[in-house]
Amino acid sequence: xxxxxxxxxxxxxxxxxxxxxxxxFIELSLLGDVLDLHQVEQDGSLSSLNxxxxxxxxxxxx
Ligand SMILES: [Zn+2]
Numbered sequence: 888x889x890x891x892x893x894x895x896x897x898x899x900x901x902x903x904x905x906x907x908x909x910x911x912f913i914e915l916s917l918l919g920d921v922l923d924l925h926q927v928e929q930d931g932s933l934s935s936l937n938x939x940x941x942x943x944x945x946x947x948x949x
Contacts, residue, residue: 890915891922891944892936920947 889896890908897909904917913936916923922945924936937945 888947891924891940917947921945922947 888898888906890898890910890913892913893908893910895908895910898915899907899909901907901914906915906917907913908915912927914925914927914933916925921942924940924945925933926936927933
């Protein structure tokens with residue numbers, strides 16, 4: 888799999904359907920076959936990045 892943001896493959900698994908991109912520090916959650924993208928803020932909260940990507944880009948390509 889690769890990160891929809893940086894196209895990198897530096898992805899770590901952090902949970903059952905959750906992954907983390909070590910390049911751009913975003914969290915990727917797999918919902919069905921679509922990725923839910925979140926940025927982890929410095930205070931630990933999550934802000935959604937889904938608006939920045941089309942559904943096609945968020946479709947899991949693995
Ligand atoms: Zn990335």
